[in-house]
Amino acid sequence: MRTLYPMMADIAGRPCLIVGGGTVAERKAAGLLDAGAAVTVVSPDVTPRIAAWAAEGRLSHISRAYESADGEGMALVFAATDRPDVNERVHADATSRGQPVNVADRPELCSFVVPAVWRRGHLLVAVSTSGTSPMASARIRDRIEAAIGDGIDAFLEFADEYRRLVQARVPDPARRKELLGRLFADEALELVRAGRWDSMRARLLAGLEGGTRMPSAARSGEEREGGEALAQPDTEGSE
Numbered sequence: 001m002r003t004l005y006p007m008m009a010d011i012a013g014r015p016c017l018i019v020g021g022g023t024v025a026e027r028k029a030a031g032l033l034d035a036g037a038a039v040t041v042v043s044p045d046v047t048p049r050i051a052a053w054a055a056e057g058r059l060s061h062i063s064r065a066y067e068s069a070d071g072e073g074m075a076l077v078f079a080a081t082d083r084p085d086v087n088e089r090v091h092a093d094a095t096s097r098g099q100p101v102n103v104a105d106r107p108e109l110c111s112f113v114v115p116a117v118w119r120r121g122h123l124l125v126a127v128s129t130s131g132t133s134p135m136a137s138a139r140i141r142d143r144i145e146a147a148i149g150d151g152i153d154a155f156l157e158f159a160d161e162y163r164r165l166v167q168a169r170v171p172d173p174a175r176r177k178e179l180l181g182r183l184f185a186d187e188a189l190e191l192v193r194a195g196r197w198d199s200m201r202a203r204l205l206a207g208l209e210g211g212t213r214m215p216s217a218a219r220s221g222e223e224r225e226g227g228e229a230l231a232q233p234d235t236e237g238s239e
C-alpha cells in the first residue's frame with residue numbers, strides 16, 4: 001500500500017498545466033481555480049464550462065494537442081486526456097523536469113493524487129483513499145460535511161477570535177490548551193450543527209474573563225477558583 005503525505009498547498013498565482021479538456025480536466029480546473037492558481041489548459045477541444053472560463057479570462061486555453069514544451073515552468077502538471085500514450089508522455093516530461101504530476105488514468109504514476117474536498121470558510125476537508133477508491137472518498141467527504149454542517153464557517157470565525165484572546169491573555173500553556181479545548185468539545189460541535197451556539201459564545205468569553213490577569217476578575221473568590229492562571233493579587237497572603 002502507498003502511504004501518501006497529506007499537504008495543504010498554497011498555489012495562488014502559481015502556473016498549473018492541465019493536458020486534456022474533458023470532464024476530468026474540468027473538475028481538476030475547478031479545484032485549481034478555487035485555490036487561485038494560474039491555470040493553462042492544452043487540448044484541441046474543451047467542455048463548455050472550460051470554454052466559458054477561458055472566455056471570461058479565468059484560465060488560458062491553448063487549442064491544440066499537447067507538446068512537451070507546454071509543461072515548462074509549471075508548478076503542477078495534470079495529465080487528463082483520454083489517450084493513455086499522451087498521458088504517459090506528459091508524465092515522462094514532467095518527471096524529467098522534476099515537476100509534481102497527476103495522471104488521471106494511472107494512479108501508480110501520480111506523484112500526488114487529488115482528494116475529495118469540502119470547503120467552508122477557513123475549513124478545508126480533504127479525503128483520499130490513497131488513490132484506490134475515489135468514489136469512496138467523495139461519499140466519506142459527504143458524510144463529514146453532513147456531520148459538521150455549514151454553520152462551522154461562522155463558528156470558526158469566532159474560534160479564531162477566541163484563540164487570539166486566549167493567546168493574548170492566558171500565559172500558562174496548559175490552561176490555554178484547556179480553554180481552547182472547551183471550544184471544540186463534542187457538545188459544542190453539536191450546537192454548531194444545530195445552529196445554536198450563541199449562548200456558548202457568551203459562556204466561553206465569560207470563562208475566559210475568569211482566567212485572565214484582569215484585576216477586576218481577581219477580586220471575587222469564585223472567579224479566583226475558576227481562574228488558576230490568574231496572577232494572584234498582592235493581598236493574597238493577608239486575606
Ligand SMILES: C[C@@]1(CC(=O)O)c2cc3[nH]c(cc4nc(cc5[nH]c(cc(n2)[C@H]1CCC(=O)O)[C@@](C)(CC(=O)O)[C@@H]5CCC(=O)O)C(CC(=O)O)=C4CCC(=O)O)c(CCC(=O)O)c3CC(=O)O
Binds near residue numbers: 102138
Ligand atoms: C488516483 C486518482 C488520481 C486523481 O485524479 O487525482 C483518481 C483516479 C481515477 N479515478 C477514476 C474514476 C473516477 N473518479 C471519480 C471522481 C473523483 N476522482 C478523484 C480523485 C482521484 N481519482 C484520485 C484518487 C483519490 C483518492 O485517493 O481517493 C476525486 C476524489 C477528486 C477529483 O478528481 O477532483 C473525484 C471526486 C470528486 C468529488 O465528487 O468531489 C469518479 C466519480 C465521478 O466521476 O463522479 C470516477 C468514476 C467511478 C470510479 O471509477 O470509481 C479512475 C478510473 C477511470 C476509468 O475507469 O476510466 C481513476 C484511475 C484508476 O483508478 O485507475
Ligand SMILES: NC(=O)C1=CN([C@@H]2O[C@H](COP(=O)(O)OP(=O)(O)OC[C@H]3O[C@@H](n4cnc5c(N)ncnc54)[C@H](O)[C@@H]3O)[C@@H](O)[C@H]2O)C=CC1
Binds near residue numbers: 023025042064
Ligand atoms: N482521475 C479521475 O478522477 C478520473 C479519471 N478518468 C480517466 O481520465 C481520462 C479522461 O477522462 P474524461 O475527461 O472523461 O475524457 P474525455 O473524453 O471527456 O476528455 C478527453 C480530453 O482529452 C483531450 N485530448 C485528447 N488527446 C489530446 C492531446 N494529444 N493533447 C491534449 N488533449 C488531448 C480531448 O480533446 C478531450 O478534451 C480517461 O483516461 C479516464 O479513464 C475518468 C474518470 C475520473
